[in-house]
Amino acid sequence: MADSALLQRTELPRPNVSLADAKIIFNDFYGFSGPIRELGSQQDRNFLIDTGEERLVLKVTRAEYPQYELDAQNRAMDHLRGLEIGLRIPEPIPALTGEYIPQIELGGEHYWIRLLSYLDGEPLTLQKHLPPEVVAAFGDVVARVAMGLRDFRHEGLQRELQWDLRRAGPVALHLLKSVTDQKQRDRIAKAMIVAVKRLQPLASELRIQPIHHDITDDNVVATPNASRRLMPDGVIDFGDVLYGWLVADLAVTCAALLHHADGDPFFILPAVKAFHQRYPLNEAELRALWPLIVARAGVLVASSEQQLSIDPDNEYILGNIDHERMIFEVATSVPHSLMQAAILHAAGLLPDETETPVAHSLLPSLTPDDFRLTDLTVTSPDLPRDSWADQEIDWKLLARAALETGVASTRYGEYRLSYTKLLSATPPATFALHIDVCLPGATEAFAPFDATVILDGHHLILSSRDLSLHLDGIDCSLENGASVTAGDPIGAVAGAAGGVGGLRIQLCRDPDLIPPLFSKPQQSAIWRLICPSPSRLLGVGVDAPAPESHDLLERRKKSFARPQKNYYADPPQIERGWKEHLFDVKGRAYLDMVNNVTILGHGHPRLAEAVGRQWALLNTNSRFHYAAVAEFSDRLASLAPEGLDTVFLVNSGSEAVDLALRLAWAHSGHRNVLSLLEAYHGWTVASDAVSTSIADNPRALETRPDWVHPVLSPNTYRGRYRCEGSTGGYVAAVAEKIAEIEDRGGRLGGFIAESLYGNAGGIPLPPGYLREVYALVREHGGLCIADEVQVGYGRLGHHFWGFEQQGEVPDIITVAKGMGNGQPLGAVITRREIADSLEKEGYFFSSSGGSPVSCVVGMTVLDIIKDENLQENARDVGDHLKLRLEALGQRFPIVGAVHGMGLYLGLEFVRDRETLEPATEETAAICDRLLECGVIMQPTGDHLNVLKIKPPLCLTRESADFFAEMLEKVLSEGW
Structure with a gap:
C-alpha cells in the first residue's frame, strides 16, 4: 500500500493565492513588476509576469512538499543546462535575499515560492494533430532529458509522489473513491488491475534513475523549424522529477500523445522508435511500456476526478479532463498483446514469426x-x-x-x-x-x-x-x-x-x-x-500476396525518368477508381479532388463499354476513312462559337497548344507571341516556351526564347492592380509589350491565355480583359488563342467554354484533358482560313488523336456530359462548395481567398492577409494531411500556396461537403 503521506498529498488543493498576491510577491521578493496572468496547474499556482525586458514564471507550492524536493527540481534544471543537451531548460532565479526557495505566509498558510525564466514558444496541447516527425521529436526529447539526468544525484529525488508509476496501482485505487460514475470507476479499476498484473513479472528488470516524469504536450514548448512546423525544443515543469523507472518517463509522454492520436494507438510508435534509437531500452522495459501507458491513463483520469471533487473551479483540470478521458479511451481500446508486439517491432526487437504448431489437418477429407x-x-x-x-x-x-x-x-x-x-x-x-x-x-x-x-x-x-x-x-x-x-x-x-x-x-x-x-x-x-x-x-495456401507498393515505387524510380514526378513523397498505390473516388491496394478510398483528366469520373461503365466495342471493331489512324472521325469533328465544331468551324484532333493538350502556335505563325506570318506570367500551357517545345509558371519550371523566366514575350499577370488577388477597375492597368501592360515588339522592328503573331487563370489557382481574369486584349492583338495582326485545356468543357458550370465568361470569342481554341476522360485526346478548333494556312508547311497528322477509339471516346464523353447534366452539376455543386470554402475563410486567417467558379476552384493560403505572404510550406503540409484524411489534393500557383480544386464533374454535394469538412478538420486540428 502506498505511504499514507503520499495519499494525503493527493487530496491537497492548490495554494490559495490570488493575482493580487502574486503581484506583491513579484515586487517584494524579486523586485519585478508588470502585467501578470495565471498559468494552469493541478496542485501548484503558477503566474507569468512580463517585466518589459523578460518574462518570468512564479511557482507557488504548498509547504507540505519538502523544500529539498523543490531544490532537487532546481538542481536538475541547472544540471541539464550545464550539459547542453540541445534543449532549452528554464533557469532558476534567486530572490532579492539570494534564496532560491523562500517560504511565505498567506492567509495563515505557508507556501514555498520559486522564480524561473520563461521559455518562449508554444505548447502543443491544443494542436490536435501532430505529424509523425513531431511525435518522434517528443520521444527524442524524453531520451535527451533521461540521458542527461542519469548521473544526477540529489536527496530530493527520493520522494513519495502520486505520479510515480511504480505506485500507480494503489494510488489509482485510492483516487477511485472520488469517481462517482460507477461504470467509469469499474473500467478504470479493471484496466489498472490488468496493467499491474502485466507489470509485476517485469518490474525487477526495469532500470531506475532520475527522470523528469512529466514531459507532456503541456510541458514542452515548440518553435518553428525550417519548414515552419512547430517542433518541441524546450522542457518546462520539473515538478515531478524523481528516482523512477526509466521507461516510465517515456510512458508518460506516450500517454499524453494519445489525445492527439485520432483513436489510433499506433500513433505513439515514432516516439518509441526515436527514444530507443537515442537511449536503448531493454526488452523488459519495452514489454512494460504499454501497461505503464494504460496505468498512467488510469491515474490521470482518476486524479482529475478526485481533484475536481475538492477544487471544482480548477480551470486547468476542467480544461484537460476531456483530453485525459480521451487518453484513457484510446489506451484501453486495444489489447495489450497488440501494442506489446507493435512496440517491440518499432524497436527492432520483435522475434521472427514462429511456425503454427499443427499436428493434424482440420478438414482432412478435403484436398x-x-x-x-x-x-x-x-x-x-x-x-x-x-x-x-x-x-x-x-x-x-x-x-x-x-x-x-x-x-x-x-x-x-x-x-x-x-x-x-x-x-x-x-x-x-x-x-x-x-x-x-x-x-x-x-x-x-x-x-x-x-x-x-x-x-x-x-x-x-x-x-x-x-x-x-x-x-x-x-x-x-x-x-x-x-x-x-x-x-x-x-x-x-x-x-x-x-x-x-x-x-x-x-x-x-x-x-x-x-x-x-x-x-x-x-x-x-x-x-x-x-x-x-x-x-x-x-494443407493449402489460402494467403493473399502482400502488395509491393514500395518495391514498385523503387522500380518506377529506377526506370521511369526522374522529371516525371508523382504526387506525394510516400504515395498510396492507386489501382481502381469509381466516380469521384480512388482506391489504393489496401482498400482505402480517397476522394479525388484534383483529377481534371477524368471529367466524367472514374470507371464509367458506359464509356468502358463504348471503348471496348470500338476496340473490337477497329482502331487505326485518321488518314483512313471511317465514320467516327467525321461525326466527332462535327460535334466539336457545333460546340464552338459561330465561325470556328474547323477541327484538328491531337493527342494531348500540349500538342494542341503547340499546333495552335504553329497556326498563329502560319496565318500571321510572324512568330512573336504574347503569353501571361504565372501561366502554364504544356511540355512540348512550343507549349513550354509560352509557359511562365516558376512552380512548374523554376528557370522559366530566364529561359524563354526570344519570340516569347510574357506580359504582366492579370492576377486580381496578388497582382499589381487589385482594386475594382483594374482591367485598364493590365490591358495597358499588354499594349506596352506590343509597342516594345514593334519598336524593335517585330510584328505580333499571337496571344495565348487560359480563359480562367487555371495554374495560378483558378483566378478569374479582370472583367472585359479578353475583349480589350483580343482587340489590341488583332489590331496589330496577331491571332488570339484561348487555352481551354483545363478550364473548358463545362468545368466552370456556368459556361461550357471559359472565354464565355468574358463575353469574347477567340480565333483558336485548344482543348484536351477531360474531353477524353483519360484517353489521349485533344483538339484545336479554329476558322477554316486559319487552318488552311498550315497547308503551306505540309500536311498535319496525329496518330491517336483522331483514331476510331479516340473519336468514340470523345463522342461518348459529350453524350454523358449532356445526359447526366454534368455541366449543371458542376455549377450547382461548385457554387455550394465555394460557399463552404468561403465560410472557412471567416474562421481561419490562413485562408486568403477562394478563386474560380464551378468545379475549378482555388483556395489560396497566406500567412498574412495584408502582405499576402504565401503559406507555401503550410500548403504542402495541408495536402499531406488531407491525404491522411482520405482526400487527394495538390498545390498550384507560382508560390505553390493554392489548393487546385478540379474534381470529376460527377462530384456529389455529399462529397463536396466531405472535402470541406476534412479541410476544416485539418485547419482546426493542425497539419
Whole structure:
C-alpha cells in the first residue's frame, strides 16, 4: 500500500493565492513588476509576469512538499543546462535575499515560492494533430532529458509522489473513491488491475534513475523549424522529477500523445522508435511500456476526478479532463498483446514469426485441389463497377466459386475492397485475419493440436498454451472444458450432408483475446503476428500476396525518368477508381479532388463499354476513312462559337497548344507571341516556351526564347492592380509589350491565355480583359488563342467554354484533358482560313488523336456530359462548395481567398492577409494531411500556396461537403 503521506498529498488543493498576491510577491521578493496572468496547474499556482525586458514564471507550492524536493527540481534544471543537451531548460532565479526557495505566509498558510525564466514558444496541447516527425521529436526529447539526468544525484529525488508509476496501482485505487460514475470507476479499476498484473513479472528488470516524469504536450514548448512546423525544443515543469523507472518517463509522454492520436494507438510508435534509437531500452522495459501507458491513463483520469471533487473551479483540470478521458479511451481500446508486439517491432526487437504448431489437418477429407480461392481485392475482376458495395458480395462470390468443386475459400491477408468506406476520414479495417470456407455440410472436423474446448454459443475455441483456434459453423460434439488431442474429432460443419455449409477459421496467439476479423492496414503487420494464417490447418495456401507498393515505387524510380514526378513523397498505390473516388491496394478510398483528366469520373461503365466495342471493331489512324472521325469533328465544331468551324484532333493538350502556335505563325506570318506570367500551357517545345509558371519550371523566366514575350499577370488577388477597375492597368501592360515588339522592328503573331487563370489557382481574369486584349492583338495582326485545356468543357458550370465568361470569342481554341476522360485526346478548333494556312508547311497528322477509339471516346464523353447534366452539376455543386470554402475563410486567417467558379476552384493560403505572404510550406503540409484524411489534393500557383480544386464533374454535394469538412478538420486540428 502506498505511504499514507503520499495519499494525503493527493487530496491537497492548490495554494490559495490570488493575482493580487502574486503581484506583491513579484515586487517584494524579486523586485519585478508588470502585467501578470495565471498559468494552469493541478496542485501548484503558477503566474507569468512580463517585466518589459523578460518574462518570468512564479511557482507557488504548498509547504507540505519538502523544500529539498523543490531544490532537487532546481538542481536538475541547472544540471541539464550545464550539459547542453540541445534543449532549452528554464533557469532558476534567486530572490532579492539570494534564496532560491523562500517560504511565505498567506492567509495563515505557508507556501514555498520559486522564480524561473520563461521559455518562449508554444505548447502543443491544443494542436490536435501532430505529424509523425513531431511525435518522434517528443520521444527524442524524453531520451535527451533521461540521458542527461542519469548521473544526477540529489536527496530530493527520493520522494513519495502520486505520479510515480511504480505506485500507480494503489494510488489509482485510492483516487477511485472520488469517481462517482460507477461504470467509469469499474473500467478504470479493471484496466489498472490488468496493467499491474502485466507489470509485476517485469518490474525487477526495469532500470531506475532520475527522470523528469512529466514531459507532456503541456510541458514542452515548440518553435518553428525550417519548414515552419512547430517542433518541441524546450522542457518546462520539473515538478515531478524523481528516482523512477526509466521507461516510465517515456510512458508518460506516450500517454499524453494519445489525445492527439485520432483513436489510433499506433500513433505513439515514432516516439518509441526515436527514444530507443537515442537511449536503448531493454526488452523488459519495452514489454512494460504499454501497461505503464494504460496505468498512467488510469491515474490521470482518476486524479482529475478526485481533484475536481475538492477544487471544482480548477480551470486547468476542467480544461484537460476531456483530453485525459480521451487518453484513457484510446489506451484501453486495444489489447495489450497488440501494442506489446507493435512496440517491440518499432524497436527492432520483435522475434521472427514462429511456425503454427499443427499436428493434424482440420478438414482432412478435403484436398488442395478441391479449393477455389476468391479474389476480393481492389484489382479483382469479379468486382465490376460498384458491386463491391454489396454487403453480401463476399459470400455471393464464395458461393459462386464453390460451384466448381464444392469447396471455395476467401484468402487470409487480403485487403478487401468489399470493406472499404467512401468518404471516411480514417482507413477502414480491410485486412482479413481469417478465412471463410464454403464447403459441403456435415464435413467432419478434427483437432489440429492438443487443446481445451471452449464453447461460446456457436463459437468454438480450441485453446492451447501457445495458440487458439476460433471456429464458427461447427456443430461441436464435445463438452465445454473438454480436452482434445491432435487428430480427435471435434464435430462437423453445420448443414445437412449433400448441402452447403459455411465455416469461419481464425488463429490467435493470445489466449485471452477474441480477435477481430479484420485489422486496419496500418496495424496489419502486427496483427498478422498475433493472428497467423490458417493455411497449415488446411494443407493449402489460402494467403493473399502482400502488395509491393514500395518495391514498385523503387522500380518506377529506377526506370521511369526522374522529371516525371508523382504526387506525394510516400504515395498510396492507386489501382481502381469509381466516380469521384480512388482506391489504393489496401482498400482505402480517397476522394479525388484534383483529377481534371477524368471529367466524367472514374470507371464509367458506359464509356468502358463504348471503348471496348470500338476496340473490337477497329482502331487505326485518321488518314483512313471511317465514320467516327467525321461525326466527332462535327460535334466539336457545333460546340464552338459561330465561325470556328474547323477541327484538328491531337493527342494531348500540349500538342494542341503547340499546333495552335504553329497556326498563329502560319496565318500571321510572324512568330512573336504574347503569353501571361504565372501561366502554364504544356511540355512540348512550343507549349513550354509560352509557359511562365516558376512552380512548374523554376528557370522559366530566364529561359524563354526570344519570340516569347510574357506580359504582366492579370492576377486580381496578388497582382499589381487589385482594386475594382483594374482591367485598364493590365490591358495597358499588354499594349506596352506590343509597342516594345514593334519598336524593335517585330510584328505580333499571337496571344495565348487560359480563359480562367487555371495554374495560378483558378483566378478569374479582370472583367472585359479578353475583349480589350483580343482587340489590341488583332489590331496589330496577331491571332488570339484561348487555352481551354483545363478550364473548358463545362468545368466552370456556368459556361461550357471559359472565354464565355468574358463575353469574347477567340480565333483558336485548344482543348484536351477531360474531353477524353483519360484517353489521349485533344483538339484545336479554329476558322477554316486559319487552318488552311498550315497547308503551306505540309500536311498535319496525329496518330491517336483522331483514331476510331479516340473519336468514340470523345463522342461518348459529350453524350454523358449532356445526359447526366454534368455541366449543371458542376455549377450547382461548385457554387455550394465555394460557399463552404468561403465560410472557412471567416474562421481561419490562413485562408486568403477562394478563386474560380464551378468545379475549378482555388483556395489560396497566406500567412498574412495584408502582405499576402504565401503559406507555401503550410500548403504542402495541408495536402499531406488531407491525404491522411482520405482526400487527394495538390498545390498550384507560382508560390505553390493554392489548393487546385478540379474534381470529376460527377462530384456529389455529399462529397463536396466531405472535402470541406476534412479541410476544416485539418485547419482546426493542425497539419
